[in-house]
Amino acid sequence: MKITIIGGGAAGFFAAIAAKSHFPDAHVCILEKTSKFLGKVKISGGGRCNVTNATFNSRLLSENYPRGEKFLRKAFETFNAQDTVNWFESRGVALKTYPDNCIFPLSNESQSIIDCLLQEARKLRIELYTSHSVESIRKTDKGFEIETNQGKHVADRVIITVGGQPKSTWFSAIESFGHNIIPPVPSLFTFNMPKEPIKALMGVVVEHARVRIEGQKLVGIGPLLVTHWGMSGPAILQLSAWGARILAEKDYCCSILVNWLDEVKEEALRATCTSIQKNHGAKMLQNHNPFPIPNRLWIYLLEKNEIKPETRWQDLAGKHANKLINTLINDRYEVQGKTTFKEEFVTAGGIDLHEIDVKSMESKRVPGLYFAGEVTDIDGITGGFNFQAAWTTGYIAGKNAGV
Known part of the structure; x- marks a missing residue:
């Protein structure tokens, strides 16, 4: 034989x-x-x-x-x-x-x-x-x-x-x-984001994030790593695997939505912000980051929404508050290409x-x-x-x- x-x-x-x-x-x-x-x-x-x-x-x-x-x-x-x-x-x-x-x-x-x-x-x-x-x-x-x-x-x-x-x-x-x-x-790849300023935060890791392709139900869950070319980490790799065919059809150009706070929904986040304003209203946003995300990312998200980091929590209101809440749980980024993982x-x-x-x-x-x-x-x-x-x-x- x-x-x-x-x-x-x-x-x-x-x-x-x-x-x-x-x-x-x-x-x-x-x-x-x-x-x-x-x-x-x-x-x-x-x-x-x-x-x-x-x-x-x-x-x-x-x-x-x-x-x-x-x-x-x-x-x-x-x-x-x-x-x-x-x-x-x-x-x-x-x-x-x-x-x-x-x-x-x-x-x-x-x-x-x-x-x-x-x-x-x-x-x-x-x-x-x-x-x-x-x-x-x-x-x-x-x-x-x-x-x-x-x-x-x-x-x-x-x-x-x-x-x-x-x-x-x-x-x-x-x-x-x-x-x-x-x-x-291809499956298991990272996302290239040549036009996104968040690349300046390369090395930042959020331990519990959720990522989905805009218009799709597929979700990647887990740590997310910001790289000098875009985003990587288990949440991204998971999404690239489950969405391999969808992403190929889009020629790896799409929008993704990131929830930096994992499963947190808008109603719960608003309640958290209201509580902070009540109990820590005099503190500056830059000095009081109540979320499980790195401070570098927190400051970046504030500035992305044209919110001055020295703003006090009690003064956060109106469209600025709404934009920040939406960004924390529904942050949009443009993907233009992929990179093989390691x-x-x-x-x-x-x-x-x-x-x-x-x-x-x-x-x-x-x-x-x-x-x-x-x-x-x-x-x-x-x-x-x-x-x-x-x-x-x-x-x-x-x-x-x-x-």
């Missing part, structure tokens, strides 16, 4: 290791087009590698995927976040869970994960080929013929784990097998999940052809969810490829 994995990333290595572990007599190899394996693992999480997320309830875990939630809910029954933790820890990789449930290697080095996967692959005698760019795949009576820039490979089973392919001819090869491809678009490119789109058997990751159209990782129409929000999808789908594909 010859099992060939195309793509030497997280899903590819997990598929290869699972295949060789379950079918020790099989010949298993990985073909990677670049000169190094696990390149995305290396740079992920700022070089730390967010291995998974400590959401150990599979239903709750699956809710973090804008595309693929129902599919993964079933897949997680086979291999979930706890299985990932057990897998790495049993191979000597110590892990640490942070307050936001993100799980990283205790070493804080992605190389710990890379070394573990390479060591396991070599121990199992999986053949590893770099600089092998696949040019075509053909189904034959006996299996598959794979043409690469280094020559021809034959295989009984093929697992495709080439990752997200935003501008690739790769999908044309898969389409030739009759597969439906959901057109890929070199971590994630795409929404790929192989239609309706054409993949969730129990095996095998194509429903082509027997012996399997898919895993981001080449499928699966993507998660930031926080270790994309790697978890890679481990899960890779494991299932490998476990079943030799059947």
